[in-house]
Amino acid sequence: MIGRLTGTLAEKSPPQLLVDVGGVGYEVDVPMSTFYNLPVLGERVTLLTHFVVREDAQLLYGFLTATERATFRQLLKISGVGARTALSILSGLSVADLAQAVSAQEAGRLVKVPGIGKKTAERLLLELKGKLGPDLALPGAVIRNEAQSDIVQALIALGYNEREAAAAIKPLPADVGVSDGIKLALRALGK
Structure with missing residues (x-):
């Protein structure tokens, strides 16, 4: 499974991106909330991904925040x-x-989304009730660089969930190294 991509943003055409990672171009579909917050072409970008394998296709979906990806997976x-x-x-x-x-x-807010009818909106409300807690409603931590992405992945590997890991990197300085960042994040999580 591909959980994260870090590379150069080669192309962007809503809702799809092309991210060049070591000479390999990955086509990634992203929500518009992620698309609008992307850097300019040629800049480095880190995306958290969800990999879907179907009989006829293998698709990558990318997100700037762990919260967006968690919500996508819940949906x-x-x-x-x-x-x-x-x-x-x-x-x-x-x-x-x-x-x-x-x-x-509020089903009315959901039916405004293209492709969501009244029945689907009602099913979404029923099935998501209690699953999108107040902590998911808070903005997620945007991963600002590769080191922070590595810190989040290390925390997840240590058994923390994505929300805890994202919350732990928020107060870290942008230029923190991976090993120092993990130590600081673990201290913050231990409090």
């Missing part, structure tokens, strides 16, 4: 919601807006 668990629909939902609503709509049981 995929719902019957009748595929990757394209989940991407459409995250393009039409921020994670915070989606969590707010679910907690308030």
Whole structure:
């Protein structure tokens, strides 16, 4: 499974990107919330990814935040919601807006998203109730560089979930090294 890509942003055409990683170009579909926050072409970018293998295709979906990816994965668990629909939902609503709509049981906000009808909106509200907690409604930590991405992956490997890892890197200085960052993050998580 491909969990993260770090490379040069070679092309971008909504909703797809081409990320050059060591001479290999990966096509990645992203929600518009991620697309609008991308660096300019030729700059380095780190994306958290979700890899989907189907009978006829292998697809990569990318996200700038762990919160977006977690929400995407939660949406995929719902019957009748595929990757394209989940991407459409995250393009039409921020994670915070989606969590707010679910907690308030507002189907009207969901039907405004292209491809979401009344029945699908009601199913989303029913199945997501209690699964998009208040901590998912908070903006996730944007991974600013490769070191922070490595720190998050190390924390996840140590058994922390994505939200805990993302919260632990928020206060870290942008120029922190991987080993120092892991130590600082573990101290923060230990409090």
